[in-house]
Amino acid sequence: MRFTHLIILLNMLVFLSCKQQKLNIIKIEGKQISINDSIRSNSEIDAFIKPFREHIEKDLDSVLAYAVGTYSKTDGKFNTAIGNLMADIVFEESNPIFNKRTGHNIDFVLLNHGGIRSIISKGNVSTRTAYSVMPFENSIVVVGLKGSKINDIINYLIASKRAHPFSSQLQLTIDNDYNAIEVLVNGTPINNSKTYYIATSDYLYNMGDGMTFFQPNEGAFPLDYKIRNALIDNFKKVDTINPVIDNRYTQTP
Template identity: 55%
Template sequence: MQVTRIEGKQISISDSLKANTEIETFIKPYRDHVNQDLDSVISFSKETYSKKDGELNTAIGNLFADAIFEQCNPIFNNMTNNDIDIVLINHGGIRSIISKGNITRRTAFKLMPFENSVVVASLNGHAVNELVSYLSKAKRAHPIHGLKIALDNDYNLIEATINNQPIDTTKTYYVATNDYLYNGGDHMDFFKASDTMYNLNYKIRNVLLDYFKKTDTIQPEIDDRFIKANNIK
């Protein structure tokens, strides 16, 4: 026996399709429980924050990076006796705004719907310089912490520091990122230079949830961590 013909047709899913009452009755208690959990208030936002609010750094991006450092550095330090030097997350990884008013668990799921986890890569100073070069050329507000970059009006590098110190090419730096970027996502190929990776087993969504729970009111700001400036004092 051989298949000689396959036929099919497209069925559009719209409100013209009637719900199955038996299935709806079965699902409803679970849906109600999940919605109640997602709608529980865990923090408050003073303003509405979007990743479109700034050219090279944004308040919401700064919150992302700062929250990762605050939540993950104690874990990494306990694991290795070292501290995280830099946090780098991709601009595209922020998938929603934070609206003014109550922050719920649903907010965190909208911000980070993916299952990405925090990893820490060891990078030598040369690779960190490549990281800085990548950010300078990207001209995009990729969230960073610990690293400060100043560009001129033509986006040429003026200065880059880590914890207010010049980048030392003989030193090893520890860069917290997500597993997607570590594996080459967004063409961040400088992570290929890493000879050691530490998986913190901590999803970024859970980082945000834990940060919001312990922070009564959030009020992040656009600052000077990544700017265009002709003069550095």
């Protein structure tokens, strides 16, 4: 019996000594494996994914509308046809959703120049077009801002000297020295004490592209609606896409 107790005691001591032992990482090694034509395809995997690939390709290439011209984010100094199109589409598609949920209307939409990732080419417009223009998973957020912060938006737009897209509900006129001459929201000068509802992307809401003016705010309302999906939904509704550079942002001579 004493011998058995001794064996148990020795086992416990070994267990405790192992438990207290600390292991430290001394070295980590790795190597880069290039993915190129030398890697053979797997016929079984290719056969399995083929119907899914064909279905996705067919959906991406389905024609939704027709563009009468080619539109690029570099075709205008203060506003561009493609930027105007995107901002106006976001307003048109998201305002009914926001109104139904809150009883308020969106006052205007603000996006960013860098968010436009491709041109829209003359000819057929497809789902693939929307994915090319907006490949990111950015969703629409409506942000409540006091009129005093709308002035911060205006200052940002003027200082950036880029054609950041905003919808036609906002009108901005500057002089040759880049001073604001007139700023109108829905045809009316800014009221500093009023709360305005601005639709933007979740990326910009989180202060992307230096747009810090969305924080703090009077409330944020995520719509769970991707900008790309808004584009697709709008393309399905129209026969022809014909955006133009207009007078929503102009500079006096």
